Amino acid sequence: MPTSVLVCYATRYGSTEEVAETIAETLHEHGIEVVVRSVLEVQNLDQYGVVVLGAPLYMFHLHKDALHFLTRHHAALEARPxxxxxxxxIHTDEKEFQGASQxxxxxxxxxHWLVPEETKIFGGKLDPQTLRxxxxxxxxxxxxSDVRDWTAIRAWASDLAAQFHTVVAP
Ligand SMILES: Cc1cc2nc3c(=O)[nH]c(=O)nc-3n(C[C@H](O)[C@H](O)[C@H](O)COP(=O)(O)O)c2cc1C
Incomplete structure (x- = not known):
């Protein structure tokens, strides 16, 4: 049984990557063996017991690299949490969070085959100067704006760590 956790991400402007890195760092602090990678770098999931996938929403859709990742690794993802x-x-508005959740x-x-253990929305970051x-x-x-709530991000990762100890305990 593979004992490490993969935290992988899609990103356009880097804010999701930073969140993925913080989640991985927090898991590591809790004694979890973790690897963080762009979805574009992941060849297969053989060495991972659990997958955490992060992606930004753009124009009502999940980043295409994340959608391709789900398609490409369908069989392996079905067999793992x-x-x-x-x-x-990009605002702390409750309605915006509900919209993103939907x-x-x-x-x-x-x-239809995907049954995530959990899904979570985090606030994002917008820097209009960098938009192409x-x-x-x-x-x-x-x-x-940057409404990424690092306390909430670390808290979620700590909750995951507690769950992972039972799934991928070394
Ligand atoms: C052009 C554009 C469209 C966006 N569309 C959505 C959207 O439909 N829903 C949403 O919740 N956030 C939307 N966002 C906010 C992004 O998800 C947010 O900026 C995120 O942090 C970007 O992640 P990245 O830096 O990893 O690319 C949009 C941002 C931009 C610039």
């Missing part, structure tokens, strides 16, 4: 987090809301649910429903075409056209006038 999978935990999914998504970044999205978007994530809808996206994951496309994968065509996103700069409709998001470029927004104010910069």
């Amino acid at each position: 999978v935990f999914i987090f998504a970044l999205g809301p 978007q994530l649910e809808k996206e994951l429903a496309k994968f 075409f065509p996103y700069n056209l409709f998001m470029g006038r927004q104010s910069a």
Whole structure:
């Protein structure tokens, strides 16, 4: 039985990668053997007992690299516990969080075989200065924001660690 946890992420501007790294760091602090990788770097899941997948929402969809990851690793993911987090809301508005939650649910429903152990929405980051075409056209006038709640992110990772000790305990 593989004993390590894979924390993998899709990202366009890096904010999801930073969240994935913090989750991996927290798991490591709790004694979990963990590897953090871009979904683009993952060849297979053989060495991992659990998968944590993170991706941002863009235009009501999960980042395409995450969708491709789910398709590519269908069989292996079906055989492992999978935990999914998504970044999205760029304000701390409850409605925005609910909307993001619905978007994530809808996206994951496309994968009828996928039954995540947990899903989680975290606030995201927007830096309008860095947006490239065509996103700069409709998001470029927004104010910069970063509503990633690092306390909530670490708390979620600590909860996961407690669960993982029973699944991938060395
Ligand atoms: C053009 C654009 C479209 C976005 N669309 C959504 C969306 O539909 N739903 C949502 O919750 N967040 C949306 N966001 C917010 C992003 O998910 C957020 O900025 C996230 O932190 C980006 O992650 P990344 O830095 O890893 O690429 C959008 C952001 C941009 C720039």
